Amino acid sequence: MTSMPELRPLGETLGTEALGIDLSKPLDADTFTWIADAFAQHPVLVFRDQHLNAPELAAFGRRFGKPRQHALIKYRHTDCPEVSWLTNVDDEGKVDWYGVKRATDWHTDSTFEDELPLLAILHAKEVPPEKGGTMFTDMRLAYDTLADDRKHMLSGLTALHGRSIGPAGEKLYGDFKGVTDKQYRDVRRPAITHHPVSGRPILFVNPMHTYGFVGMEQEKAWPLIEELANHATQERFVYYHRWRVGDVLMWDERATMHRGAGDYDPQQRRVMLRTIVYPN
Ligand SMILES: [Fe+2]
Known part of the structure; x- marks a missing residue:
């Protein structure tokens, strides 16, 4: 590591930016440990201006555990099935209405599976000009x-x-x-x-x-x-992430719930890569 990365809060409770890390390069041990430590305290961590392809995103996920193929076959990435698309656009470029509606109410991913995921990662490729955010809430604070x-x-x-x-x-x-x-x-x-x-x-x-x-x-x-x-999901616990192209956002599947805000114009393209990581 040449210079130490830094953390910057994005919201009152959740939402923390990690500055000074390039995820397209192999992460050295110090940087990886720094990310893992930060993530244990800050369960929604954002890296800006990253431009990763599907295998690079899967490789980042693999540092933490085992990325797994998504239950919805249709959205799996053809070159890299551990990565799936979160998209509102179908193969013909028309609106994918299931994609628009998908995950727009509060949930934790895959709690119906035998094994619970550790974390999930979204990487924004195309974002609507306004709105279309993802919301997170802190289930530690909800308990407290x-x-x-x-x-x-x-x-x-x-x-x-x-x-x-x-x-x-x-x-x-x-x-x-x-x-x-x-x-x-x-x-x-x-x-x-x-x-x-x-x-x-x-x-x-x-x-x-x-x-x-x-x-x-x-x-x-x-x-x-x-x-x-x-x-x-009281407002005081919720972080609304406004996406920028290039954002890589990882969230802790054990400590948070999330949802798509579902508040944007569906005619505007919203395309992301996603991977979900399980314990090794
Ligand atoms: Fe989800």
């Missing part, structure tokens, strides 16, 4: 600010996760959840988890994939999931 009786109740609860079948998933997708290459069975996870690096408690319930709690009727579970989602 829960009322004591809620903390107590949740500490004894096991949540049920399925692919987009929680309250927000049903509202957003209904019966049109996209074609995947496997069937998902239900996965059970504690409602409160702890961050493996910082040890901080985390509210681990998201309204897209969490659809119930063990031993609780749906009539009680759905209002609770929605109450927790509303609590966790």
